Amino acid sequence: MQTATDLRNLLARIDRKGYPAYKDTKGAYQFPDYVLSIDHVQGDPFAAPSKVSIHVRGSAAAFPPSLYRTPVQRIALQDALTRRFARQAEAVSFRAKGSGHSGQISVSRCGQEVLERTACCLDPTHGDLCLRLEVGFPAQGRTIQARELEKILFDFLPQCIHATLFYRNLDSKQLQAVADLAEDQQYIRDALPQMGLCAFVANGSILPRASGVSARSMKNGVAFQSPPELAVTLDLPHRGQITGMGIPTGITLIVGGGYHGKSTLLEALELGVYNHITGDGREYVITEDTAMKIRAEDGRSIRRTDISQWISNLPNGKDTTAFSTEDASGSTSQAANVVESMEAGASLLLIDEDTSATNFMVRDALMQRVIHRDMEPITPFIDRIQALYRDQGISTILVAGSSGAYFHVADRIIQMDRYLPRDITVRAKQEALAFPPDGTAPKSTGLPNLDRRPKASPEFRRGDRWKLKALGRDGVSIQRETIDLRYVEQLTDSEQTAALGYCVLYAQRHLLDGKKTLRQVVDELDRLIQQRTLAGLCEGQSGIPFLARPRRQEIFACFNRYRGLNL
Template identity: 35%
Template sequence: MAYHIERTHKLTLDKPCITIKIPFERLGLDENMDQVVLSDFALRKWVNHIEALNEMIYNRSRSDKDNGAFYCFRPTNVVLQRNASFVEVISEKCYLCLMITVQLPFKNNDKAMRMLCKMLPKEVEELIAKFDIIKLNATYELVKKQNLIREWLKSNDYCAFIANGSILPRNKEGSGPLEGALPFISPEDNEVEICGLRGMGIKHGVTVITGGGYSGKSTLLDALNSGIYNHCTGDGREFVITDQSAMEISAEEGRSIKNINITPFIKWIPNSSAEQFSTDYASGSTSQAANIMEAINVGCKLLLIDEDRSATNFMIQDIKMRSLIKHEPITPFTERVRELYEAAHVSSVLVIGGSGEFLSVADQIILMDNFVPKNVTQEAKKLCEHDKPRERIPHTKWEIERNITADHFSSYPQGSGTEKLMVSTMGYLMIGDEQIDIRGLYNITSHAQLAAIAFLIRKIAISNQDRLIFLHEKIKKALEDMEREGVDIVFSSFFPGFERWLELPRINEVLSVINRMKHLDFID
């Protein structure tokens, strides 16, 4: 056993970070075990032991600073690589490592010694004694089946799967299934069997989810959005599996856009260029157009769009409005959604409840009725039989490549010799002179993942020596390093205000944050 103690950051010397290193043989573990699954399982068990420690020293009349406290990362229901729990190999010997922080009690050295030298080691021994290999193996089997379903989706014509019996609605805290919720049952026409599980398969193409208010449309889309990651046992969405490149797209009024081609959706802009569009305060339509083009650039193959979060004039324009408005710069998404699939191989799942414009271009239409899905594709297509044919519009170019110059890409504010890096609880990330609005990024799982993105961008900025920065290449290599050497390699104790926890992000979210920087020079 080993306890490695270090400072969390320079301003909190009374709150050290402790990494507990437990040899595999103490836990009866095999060295060939999947490290991410093992670490995730162990962390979820360790949280209960930390709660037990805090209950023993709790004093409601004193603050944590006066009384002392133990802290560990509380994971969401997704299985991810983290620095709070990981596997380390030392001298060819494997160790399960659990990271915690400890608030030492103010001016009470005896209690601090008792907390660190008696209480903590005793609770670690409790964890070892109660470590359940049978439940761990069941977790392995769950993740193995989730990954097999992902492989099946890749090799077949499907982009998502929702198993029968899944509980999609969330509880008030959003931390688990809603008690008493109706289990999901697939429509017969959409039912497929994968790895012994039956459920609704969503094929590549254009899928419309419709229904009345409060019928479960957005809940279904939210479940699909969460399905980019594997979920732990008891989540209710364990077998909601989605293409891992999927991104939720919305209008994001007020976001910064730099030098991107949005001509597939915006033909011209007064006093500006739609081919190299830039603004510090985007409208709903231009922001949604930019979000789609940036998602395609990242490699996204599935767009998840809810009309409630979209710009109406970007999504649709009916016949009456097309007749009335003679000079319309916006090509609505209805005109491009099929081309987007057929030419760029990007599928779309759309939640639509207020307009029938998408019915004629959809491959399949799912009606949600009180959280029960029904396939109404044929019925909906009959309603479109007498629609006036749409005008053919010229095909567009979807491929873009975006890189940046090194100018202004820095964690140092201009004229300052001290780095600046912060993540605000109000939805902003600050690095150098940048204040980045990240409130419209719905795929970030936790504050720990956002912190990891911040530290990753900072590391790329301070280590860069190139005049032209190839973003995909740099970020991909940095993420591979984090995956191989541990998420913690990007962390720096220099910056106060950060908790100690990091979670591995996707390249999609890292690029999305960089795309919202106002001072960068993008080369399209």
């Protein structure tokens, strides 16, 4: 390994040379209390910035093991350090001058959720730290400005590193609070099944967001307060007693007038599969972590999916036990989304009437009288919802504002009134007696066929270099194929979509052999990430990109929307 002095001398030699001479800086350099590694050097000042990583031995970083004793605490600590480094880097970014990205210093931009990322990794055994960042190597035109890079590597970066990665320079109480919150959140998550609950919303939570483009909490937002009938109290390891609304497993209907907070509550529950940072307002909104948001998704790709429980006897005779289409309708897409959620191991479905296909959700009594059941290929979700819970243990939380049909099948009914919930189950059930359901629900046909065994696409066997690009949270592009993830609503970060792209690439090269089921493929990917972190997906990559870990449910969702999936 070379020394910091070697790097300084090298920069002096290449100053004012052509930009390609920066390639000579690639390598690892020992600084007094950390190693700086230049992992990938950009091709020109207008290209994506160079990738740099900082490595600090556990004995030097000296973070107490109590801060990362459990996986959730470790991830929370990594998240807190990433956020702190981002603030430090923002203060010095672009202070070194030049063309294009010259002088940029950046790291992952974290949102309100706490996610495992490649940006910062802590070894739970020894406490070693690795922080990855991007640096725009300065140039004027295509001429190296080595003195400006020297400022970055020897002045600006050391300031950021020492203010972030060494315990002695940080507020120990703040870090302990981060670890304690993570442990309390995990305590609630673990307690849900033991208490027969699928979600918990603490009193005092602020669910409304600042705006449609901001995930931060609304100032002066209405504080959540549980109805007495659903109130539960937990004794957390650090915070102590906390009271809130516990939503039992089964079928829960959320109703109320427009703009009273129905969808706001459901959106908080959707993202309750993740832990949230202090001050978010949803720190103690915890949802069963396999929960999946289900919606209609016109135009999506469906590959050999058994949707026959909901759609069968099509007039064209098309087989719905292995249904495929490149342009799904609202009803077929929502049926596929339910089946794929079952395949992904979801035990809770989250549905909003506003984003659902009406003919998939319900058929009213008048329509059933005019169009007999024998003439309708769609079995609406209302006819299967109780069997899903009774036979498969899959609960549903459904938001409805216009149809009262689900009053008959719901186990509990919550009315949102000016952002406050009220339990109206008894009254709603009494009113429903005046509108008896027409006919009987069809018998359940059991589990759909989930035995799908994808094969690798031929082009991936040639060892070609494939271009991958995350398209924000909307999807990921692999070569010329775009996987549309716009309606996978529990994806919360563009780095998750990038990670999904790497999951597809890795699976194409190593796992899709036509023998493993899609479940087994996702199991292998999950195991790889668990053992080798997200970096394990990036084989042969020059510099590990910024990635955030998606849930296994989103990995399934990505494969199921991949038009290149060979089934």
